[in-house]
Amino acid sequence: MSKPLLISDVKCINFDKRTVRHCSLFIENGVIASIIPDKQSTPKKARKINLKGKYVIPGFIDSHTHLIARGIELQRIDLEKCKSLNDCFEKLRSALPKDEILFGSNWDESNWSSFSTSRLNRYALDRISKQKPIIMRRICGHFAVVNTKALCLIPKKWKIVDSGKGYLYEDVALNLNDIFRPTRIMLQKAVKLGTKEALAKGITSVHEIADLDRFKFLQQIKKKNGLKLRFSVYILSKDLRNILAAGIRSRSGNDYLRFSGIKLFLDGSIGARTAGLKKPYRDSRIKGKILISMQKVASIIREAENSGIQLMVHSIGDRTTCEVVKVFEKNISRLNPLRHRLEHIEIVDRFSIKMMAKMNLIASMQPNFARRWQQPGGMYEHYLGERYKEMNCFKRVKDYGVRIVFGSDCMPLGPLYGIEGASKHPFACGRLHPSEAFNMYTKEGAYATFDEARKGTIDKAKLADLVVLDKNPLRVKDMDEVKIVMVIIGGKIVYKNRISPINTDNSNRNN
Numbered sequence: 380m381s382k383p384l385l386i387s388d389v390k391c392i393n394f395d396k397r398t399v400r401h402c403s404l405f406i407e408n409g410v411i412a413s414i415i416p417d418k419q420s421t422p423k424k425a426r427k428i429n430l431k432g433k434y435v436i437p438g439f440i441d442s443h444t445h446l447i448a449r450g451i452e453l454q455r456i457d458l459e460k461c462k463s464l465n466d467c468f469e470k471l472r473s474a475l476p477k478d479e480i481l482f483g484s485n486w487d488e489s490n491w492s493s494f495s496t497s498r499l500n501r502y503a504l505d506r507i508s509k510q511k512p513i514i515m516r517r518i519c520g521h522f523a524v525v526n527t528k529a530l531c532l533i534p535k536k537w538k539i540v541d542s543g544k545g546y547l548y549e550d551v552a553l554n555l556n557d558i559f560r561p562t563r564i565m566l567q568k569a570v571k572l573g574t575k576e577a578l579a580k581g582i583t584s585v586h587e588i589a590d591l592d593r594f595k596f597l598q599q600i601k602k603k604n605g606l607k608l609r610f611s612v613y614i615l616s617k618d619l620r621n622i623l624a625a626g627i628r629s630r631s632g633n634d635y636l637r638f639s640g641i642k643l644f645l646d647g648s649i650g651a652r653t654a655g656l657k658k659p660y661r662d663s664r665i666k667g668k669i670l671i672s673m674q675k676v677a678s679i680i681r682e683a684e685n686s687g688i689q690l691m692v693h694s695i696g697d698r699t700t701c702e703v704v705k706v707f708e709k710n711i712s713r714l715n716p717l718r719h720r721l722e723h724i725e726i727v728d729r730f731s732i733k734m735m736a737k738m739n740l741i742a743s744m745q746p747n748f749a750r751r752w753q754q755p756g757g758m759y760e761h762y763l764g765e766r767y768k769e770m771n772c773f774k775r776v777k778d779y780g781v782r783i784v785f786g787s788d789c790m791p792l793g794p795l796y797g798i799e800g801a802s803k804h805p806f807a808c809g810r811l812h813p814s815e816a817f818n819m820y821t822k823e824g825a826y827a828t829f830d831e832a833r834k835g836t837i838d839k840a841k842l843a844d845l846v847v848l849d850k851n852p853l854r855v856k857d858m859d860e861v862k863i864v865m866v867i868i869g870g871k872i873v874y875k876n877r878i879s880p881i882n883t884d885n886s887n888r889n890n
């Protein structure tokens with residue numbers, strides 16, 4: 380058991396009260412054992428860190444991540460910063476001598492000088508190489524373009540494929556790592572890289588989406604080397620049978636790795652024009668597709684209810700959400716004791732919001748999307764026209780009484796980036812006070828995994844998961860001014876910012 384830790388001279392922020400409390404934190408066995416008021420005597424026998432008046436907040440809980448997938452992407456070709464389609468092609472071409480598979484991720488046409496993807500098809504990629512498989516997956520993950528070589532390697536069981544153009548949609552695009560499998564070494568490195576990036580952003584817990592194999596892989600890593608970050612895993616619905624057969628139930632595991640529930644995809648994304656909308660996408664007749672019949676959804680909900688399994692349901696478009704809330708209403712227990720949640724609901728009507736409030740369905744939303752794609756002239760306006768003003772309506776959803784949890788979907792990781800997006804939302808229906816946004820990235824995230832007694836605030840008996848900031852984030856003009864100085868998980872320092880260091884006094888002079 381590690382030695383107790385005393386973190387002194389800190390200013391703890393309470394986001395509910397919007398207050399700052401000057402105190403010391405005494406941490407024992409990974410838990411906040413006591414909060415000692417300023418000027419009161421502190422325990423002698425402890426390792427000590429003096430934070431010299433820095434601000435401390437609860438560790439961030441990112442309620443929607445694909446961290447392992449992110450770690451794999453970091454080892455492949457990143458197209459996120461490309462400014463044009465030609466840029467993407469150049470980047471793929473430059474990897475040709477070294478990579479056996481040219482797998483480029485995260486292209487985002489809203490970063491290009493023109494949104495046009497009309498030149499993007501398998502023949503264009505064939506001009507880079509006909510010998511090696513080439514994959515270009517869009518940032519949302521719901522759409523990818525492949526060359527002829529890669530197309531030939533895709534098993535026939537995947538259905539939403541436009542072979543003429545080399546376009547892959549939905550599950551085949553989302554599951555490309557099952558077809559072009561990363562090596563075990565890549566996977567190990569992926570967990571490390573994803574964790575490292577998350578810690579540097581102040582994230583201490585993630586709600587990670589993975590399949591059963593990846594969950595088992597995390598179990599092995601935890602057993603062998605331990606995990607540095609806390610994972611609550613939501614496993615893809617394709618594995619539901621196996622999970623039930625293995626007798627795994629929601630909330631099994633421990634504070635570092637736990638099975639939390641099942642993830643279900645009901646539609647695609649706005650950027651891929653596959654989210655299920657009531658009215659067509661701008662200048663088109665496309666309305667997106669609901670991927671699973673509502674009868675099937677009802678049977679999955681009933682199965683989950685009977686087995687005590689929480690559901691995480693991906694639902695982006697207004698038509699999709701409107702349909703699924705009706706199915707929930709008929710099939711779940713009153714007040715939603717399993718805390719089923721809907722992911723994204725980027726465009727949602729008032730009827731659905733009211734229904735969510737009535738049933739206590741959790742809204743899991745992404746404030747970073749508002750910052751990244753909801754500006755005038757941005758991706759949302761391009762694909763939806765005027766409707767872009769009524770998206771990611773955090774304030775409206777909250778005002779109806781729905782609990783919101785915030786997550787990044789790794790686009791990009793970074794709660795402070797997202798909180799800035801919510802508090803400077805371009806439209807009033809979405810704008811929150813920063814303290815509300817912080818709560819959604821801490822306390823509310825804990826609620827979603829039944830961890831409210833263990834995480835999410837700085838209180839006695841809670842896990843010592845803390846983030847040290849150089850400034851009071853409720854007093855800055857721009858969240859980008861705030862630096863993460865240190866991150867602590869279970870009383871262990873897991874990240875230190877080299878640019879704004881803190882002198883940690885580990886000399887134990889008082890022993």
Ligand SMILES: [Zn+2]
Pocket residue numbers: 443444445588788
């Ligand atoms: Zn996601």
